[in-house]
Amino acid sequence: MTLHSSDFGPAPLRRIGFLLFPGFPMACLTAAVEPLRAANEIAGHQVFTWSLVTESGAQAAASAGMHFSAASSLADAEGIDCLFLLSGPEAEFEDPVSSPGRLRYLARHGVALGGVSGGVFPLASSGVLSGRRCAVHWCYRSAFETAFPDCTAVDSLAVRDGAIHTVSGATAMFDLSLELICIALGEAAMNEVACLFQHPVIRSGSSRQKVPVLQSGRTVDQMPPAVKQAMSIFSENVEIPVGIRDVARMAGISPRQLERSFRTATGLSPGEYYRRQRLKAARQMVRYSWDSISDIAHAVGYASSSTLTLHYRKFYGVTPVQDRKQRFLPDTRGPVHGSPVLT
Template sequence: MEVASESGIASRNLETGRHWRASAARPRLSVGFILARRFTLCAFANFVDVLRLAADEGDRSRQILCRWAILSDTMSALPSSSGVLVQPNERLGDPRDFDYIVVVGGLIDEIPNLSPEYTRYLRRAAEAGVPLVGVCTGAFILHRAGLMDGYRCCISWFHHADFLEQFDGLEPVSDQIFIVDRDRLTCSGGASSAHLAAYLVEKHVGCAQASKSLHIMIIDEAMRAEKPQPGIPLTLRTDDPVVKKALLLMQQNFDMPLSVAEIARRLGTGKRQLERHFRHALGSSPQAACLEMRLSLALHLLEHSEKSVALIAAECGFCDTSHLSRMFRRRFAATPQEFRKAHPAASLAEA
C-alpha cells in the first residue's frame, strides 16, 4: 500500500480549502443592470435594494450572497426620468458573467434612443441562454430587440395602449404584477420591481433573505406573480386610438378632471371631432365616459379601502360628498355610505 506523504496531503488540503473558499465567495445570485435613458428611478431602486438587503447580514450592503452591477457602453452617467444621475460601474462584457440581465425602462419617447451596443449585448445574452428581465417599459426594449417573440409579457395598465400601438398583434398582460415565462421575466415597474426581485432572491438565495429585504423596506410580504396590479385599469374598452388616449388622459387627472376642450388640445384634435370619436366608439359623450370611470374608481375605493367618503370624493374629482352621493346613487341605486355598509367584509379584507 502506498502511503501519501505529509506534504502531499497538505497540498491537497490547501487546494481543497481554496476551492471551498472560492465556492463560498461566489454569489448565489448575480444581476447585471441596463438602464435606459431617463429610466424610472423607483423601479430600479426597488429592485436593487432587495438585492442589497439580501446580500449580507444586517445593513452592511456587502455583495456576498448577491452581486449586481450597472452596465454601460460608455461609462457615462445615466439620467433617470426624475433627473437624478446614476453612475455605471462596469462596461458591457460577457453576459454570462451574470445569472440575469435586467433592463430598466422609463419614458416611452426615449426607448428608440437606446444605444445599439445595448441591443447587441442583449441579443448575445439571449443566445447564451442568460435570462432577460424587463422592468417597467424594459419589456418594450426587449420587444424592439426581437427578444420577446412567443413569450408572455407583463405591462403596466398605464402603458397598455402604448404597447398595443407599438407592437401590432401582441397582447400584453396588464392584470398581474409580474410574469415569469421561461427565461423571460417582466414586471409592471414601481413596487412590483421589489416583488420580482424578491422572487429571484427566494429562488436563488433563500426565503428568509427575501422576506428580510421586504420587511426592511416596509413591505409586509412577497406578492405572487398573479397578484393584480394596483390602480384602476380602464373600465371602458375601445379600439379607437384617439378615444384610448383621451380615456388615459382622463384617468390620469381624476382628481381635477380636464375639460373636453383641454383633452382635445392635448391630443391635437378638435373638440367636436373628439366628441364624434366618442359617440362612434362608445356611444356616449366624453363627459359621460369620464363620469363613468370616476364612479367606477369611487366604487373600487369604497369596496377595497377604508378611506373616508370625503377623501374618495376628492380623489375622484367630485366637489364634495353630496355631489358624489348624488351621482353614485344615480348610477348604483345606493349612496356611498349604503354601499359600504352592504360590503363591510371586502373593505376590511383589503385594509
C-alpha cells in the same frame, strides 16, 4: 411570483445587471437593489452582486435628474446571470443594430433578460419578446400593444416567459427581488428582508395590477361586480366601440341598472366613462409613440383626427400635437420629463 430554482436553470440568479437608459425610473433600480443588499447583510456574505450598465458605458441620468455611473457598456457586459432593462417608454437604442443584437446574443448564451416598467419597450424592440407574454404597466399598455402587436401584454404584476422576465413597476420589482432572495436563501430570509422594509404583503407575480378609476379614489378591483365587468368590456373594446346596451347585456343587467350603478360608483355615466377611457388610451399613444394623430384616432374608435382633437382638447386642455410637443420638451432634469412613477 411563485418562482422556483428550476425556473432559472442550474443556479439561482445572483449576478444581476441593470441596463440603464436615459430617463430611467430610479425607483425601479432602488426597489431591485435594496432588498438584495439587505439579504447580503443578513447572510453575512455577498450572496448577490449587481452592476450598472449603459449602452455606451457613459453615465445615465434618471428621470429624477440624478446621474449614475456605469460599470461597463452593453458590449462589454459579462459575468451576469440576468440583465434587466430600465427605461421610460420612449427609450431607443443609440445603435439600433448592434445593441439589440447584443441582447439576443446574451439570451442565446444563457443570460436571462428582463424589462422593468418602460424597459419592456426597448426589450420588445430587440426582438426577444416576439411571440411572448409580457407584463406591461396599465399606463403604457395601449401604446405598447400598438407598437408591438406580436407581443401579448397582460395586466399581471410580473410575467416570466421562458428566460424573459417582465415587471410592471417598482414595487413589483421589489417583490421579484424578494423571490430571488427566497430561492437563494430561503423563506425566512425573504420574510426578514420584507419586514425590514415594512413590506407586509409579498404579492404573486400573477396578481393583477391596480388600475385607478377615473376621477375616483378607488381602483377597478374595488368596483361593484357589474361595473367592474363593464369596465373590463370597455377596456377590451377601444378600437371598435361597443354599445352601452350590449355592455349591459354582457354584464347581465339592464341599461338603466348599469347607468345607476356607474353613476353611483364613479360619478359618470357609462358612456362618459367609456369616452374618457378611449381618450386615455389615445393619450398613451400620443405621449409614448410616434404614430400619426389620424392613426391614433382610428385606433381608439374615432372616425377622424379632428373629432379626436376636439374631445382631447376639451378633456386635457391641449391638442394631441401640443401634448406630444410638451412631452418631449428639453428639461434640466433629464432628456425627457413627465414620466409617471410606476409601482
